[in-house]
Amino acid sequence: MPEQETLWRRAAQERRATALAHPNIAFIKYWGNQDDEMVLPANPSLSMNLAAFTTVTTVAFDDTLPADTLTINQTEAGGDALARVGKILDLVRQASGLHSRARVESVSNVPMGAGIASSAAAFAALSLAASAAAGLPRDEAALSRLARRGSGSACRSVPGGFCRWDTGDDESSVAVSIAPAEHWALWDVVAVVSEAHKQVGSSGGHPLAATSDLHPARIAGAGRRVEVCQQAILARDLAAMGPVIEEDAVMMHAVMMTGRPPLYYWTPATMALILAVQQWREDGIPVYFTIDAGPNVHCICPAGAVEAVAARARRVPGVQRVITSGPGGPARLVPAA
């Protein structure tokens, strides 16, 4: 991407950059940390960026600003959101020697309440835009590491396509692409169900992982599941990948439901979809489910099965809408809006 070099150089000159990033869906889940402060995960994970959804973030450093400012979809944001953005900006200022405050403007089309973690796209875009605007060298590992500090799974939205995030220390625990988006037209058909039950956000949930007696067993097997899933992705073999992603998703929810206190994200409609996906498979449609920290069911299938899966998902009682996406590219700089 030669124009990325050009945009990166210009950003450093202008102390201003605009970056675009996609959210991602994890096939092998991230749940629980070895180190909550440094966001070092308890287990390796594997995901796919989602092309249909984007967050575009502009960071402009400005000596005249008394404090960092943040707008999200044209609305001024403060509190926790601004504090989390400020933490990333502080790390960038620390690395670059820059002292200016920054204006951050973020625009996202990640649907709200769809259970697609918008924070992954948000922190990937922010990390890129802020690093470029501050004149830091263009270094994917450093960007993934920085995004990780904002929200763990954001590190997987920095590289493109299918990404693997390994455990390790602050230096080594970054995501890398195992295959670009063009490698495999695998789609995510998200069945959005009513959120009938109160939820705990995933940032509040991660510290609870270790309270479940099932957590060590999930962690112990995650490396094997990542390997199986990675080989299956490289071979474009959904039949090999499917059972292990379903197993991993159920394991994560089992850890949640057996924590102290327990967390229940599944609703009746979630359960209906879990059973329906298996029925669709028996009917000959190649599709497997995964479920994030929420009630919605992500139906993973080849591009050719999207219509059949979406049509069936819409008929499952409790499904409110269906949204779809294929694999997305890496976080990248874009010309200023």
Next chain:
Amino acid sequence: MPEQETLWRRAAQERRATALAHPNIAFIKYWGNQDDEMVLPANPSLSMNLAAFTTVTTVAFDDTLPADTLTINQTEAGGDALARVGKILDLVRQASGLHSRARVESVSNVPMGAGIASSAAAFAALSLAASAAAGLPRDEAALSRLARRGSGSACRSVPGGFCRWDTGDDESSVAVSIAPAEHWALWDVVAVVSEAHKQVGSSGGHPLAATSDLHPARIAGAGRRVEVCQQAILARDLAAMGPVIEEDAVMMHAVMMTGRPPLYYWTPATMALILAVQQWREDGIPVYFTIDAGPNVHCICPAGAVEAVAARARRVPGVQRVITSGPGGPARLVPAA
């Protein structure tokens, strides 16, 4: 029970006995064997007999019979049912030196399709009636051991009230009562839901337990959960007992859902009830759930809460009927019908 001695002596003289037994609901579940043939369980378990349901079985040894015969609710039974009964009769013949074949008549009011394991009551009653009719000594441990060979959880229907079944070898792995039925008026309000999904019976499921990566963790913690539950029963402390029975039930289903192949017993209505029970607790009703190898939800509550729980359970979408039971006594001989 002095009349038990009398009935036992008379049975030996007449080579004929009638026994009554209750099914049981497990608070800490039995799932998976160390030894499938000897039915030695992978973990200790804890249950309560259910007074409302009974199986009454008559065994009559008769030198003129060419083969064992079996009727269940006045209907002649063969095949697998007769083979399993024959196995218990063979063990009794082996222990007693008796060679006669037997006529077995069993009558049960355990509701079909309600997810209450009728085999526990059936094998407890059969073991008692056959042992008495064969003139074996009256020995609760021997009877529990024999019932275990027919169907694991049947060993817990031999002693009365609240029963604990420990792991061990053929000699030591038997159930004992930790408190009689009169100790605590704890009730089981069974919310029977439609069986929308094809099921695998628990005898087919036990060998799958070890195929789940979560199985060792469930086993490792089962002893602790049995201890917590036993102390809570002795103290009649539902608030101490409740979280551990819910945790254990979810763990068993997590093992089922992550086996190879996975077993899904939960339906949308199951999930609705899991969430509803938590809501009822927030509303001030003392109630906790457990779920056997099926979709129905057993709501465990004190006698005083049965009406409130049953009324609410009937209003949960997908619940077809509600049946209730308090704690039941031991398997026992009864006068011939």
